[in-house]
Amino acid sequence: MREDKGKLLLAGNQKELRKCRLNNQDAILIFKALVGTSIIHINVSYNRISYQGIACLAEYLKDKNCCVQHLNLCYNDFGSAGAITLSEALQFNDSVDVLLMDGNKIGQDGGMQMASMLQVNSIITTLSLADTDLTTDCIIALSTILRANQSITSIDLSNPLLHSHQEDTTCHIAQMLEINKCLKELKLQKHGMTDYGAEMLCRFLKRNHALTKLDISCNKLSRDGAGYIADLLRVNHHLRELNISFNRIEDEGIEQISKVLAQSNFTLFKLNICSNSIGDKGLCKLAAAIRENPTVNTLYIWGNKLGTPTCDAFSQLLQSGILNQQCIDVRPYVVDGVNYLARIDNYS
Numbered sequence: 001m002r003e004d005k006g007k008l009l010l011a012g013n014q015k016e017l018r019k020c021r022l023n024n025q026d027a028i029l030i031f032k033a034l035v036g037t038s039i040i041h042i043n044v045s046y047n048r049i050s051y052q053g054i055a056c057l058a059e060y061l062k063d064k065n066c067c068v069q070h071l072n073l074c075y076n077d078f079g080s081a082g083a084i085t086l087s088e089a090l091q092f093n094d095s096v097d098v099l100l101m102d103g104n105k106i107g108q109d110g111g112m113q114m115a116s117m118l119q120v121n122s123i124i125t126t127l128s129l130a131d132t133d134l135t136t137d138c139i140i141a142l143s144t145i146l147r148a149n150q151s152i153t154s155i156d157l158s159n160p161l162l163h164s165h166q167e168d169t170t171c172h173i174a175q176m177l178e179i180n181k182c183l184k185e186l187k188l189q190k191h192g193m194t195d196y197g198a199e200m201l202c203r204f205l206k207r208n209h210a211l212t213k214l215d216i217s218c219n220k221l222s223r224d225g226a227g228y229i230a231d232l233l234r235v236n237h238h239l240r241e242l243n244i245s246f247n248r249i250e251d252e253g254i255e256q257i258s259k260v261l262a263q264s265n266f267t268l269f270k271l272n273i274c275s276n277s278i279g280d281k282g283l284c285k286l287a288a289a290i291r292e293n294p295t296v297n298t299l300y301i302w303g304n305k306l307g308t309p310t311c312d313a314f315s316q317l318l319q320s321g322i323l324n325q326q327c328i329d330v331r332p333y334v335v336d337g338v339n340y341l342a343r344i345d346n347y348s
Contacts, residue, residue, distance in 0.1 A: 012046035027053030031060045045074035054082035058089035067095050075103035083110030087117040098126040111138030115145050122151045130158035143172040147179045158189035170197035178204040185213040198225035202232040215243040226253025233260045237267040245274035251282030262289035269295050275303030280310045287313035298327040302343045311339040
């Protein structure tokens with residue numbers, strides 16, 4: 001267990017806690033003991049807390065003296081009943097600013113209750129609901145709430161349970177982005193987003209001046225989707241970070257984006273294009289664009305087809321200092337006079 005002033009850090013994925021993760025009985029004792037304390041940060045992620053433990057936490061959050069600001073409950077097992085009880089407690093809570101619930105299968109009922117809570121709560125700014133089995137109705141409800149909610153600045157809705165191929169959820173999110181003026185960070189991994197969804201998203205984002213970070217990785221975008229992204233980058237100069245990794249934009253897709261980066265967009269500084277079936281032609285175009293664009297300083301390219309021309313181009317960029325070795329996920333090395341690139345873990 002890590003001990004920091006004002007923090008309760010009991011994440012079950014810590015080495016020393018992996019064999020003694022918290023269960024409901026532990027959680028109840030801990031949350032009851034917190035009454036009257038000045039704890040502002042609670043991390044009980046990766047444990048075995050189900051409804052009974054969360055119900056005790058909910059009672060603690062209702063205490064008028066509760067001052068918890070950061071609440072990390074990721075990857076426990078409290079399901080929809082726990083999410084409903086927690087939402088009811090948070091509805092009028094005036095301290096929790098960051099709420100992380102990834103990996104808890106809250107489903108339709110829990111997701112709808114969370115959306116209902118956000119109609120009243122104006123304190124939460126960061127909400128993470130990835131891998132929580134949100135349904136189409138939940139995503140649409142949350143998108144509707146975000147049209148009016150003026151407090152949420154970061155939301156993660158990755159990997160919902162969507163059974164329709166009509167991309168209704170992407171359309172609702174896109175339309176919300178035209179109106180919302182507060183959201184800074186949006187994660188939509190594993191939404192089954194196709195080029196049509198990317199077209200809708202980019203069309204409305206052209207009129208959005210708030211969003212700075214967009215993650216649409218692990219979807220179904222091709223070169224056409226990349227073309228819509230390029231069109232977006234041509235006119236939207238507010239986006240700072242873009243993650244389109246694990247799609248299939250190929251050479252033609254990255255060439256369109258590279259052209260914009262070289263000619264008209266000088267505000268994007270972080271780009272992730274890992275695992276997009278991009279070959280030397282496209283990657284060399286990107287390297288050339290980076291030479292023309294001093295703004296892009298963080299780049300992730302691993303998982304593409306890194307042939308000798310690509311290895312030469314990025315080795316030269318790193319040697320010249322245009323790219324910092326700490327801000328790219330590959331490191332050059334030489335064997336028998338030939339440049340190669342090795343993967344390194346520089347992700348942030």
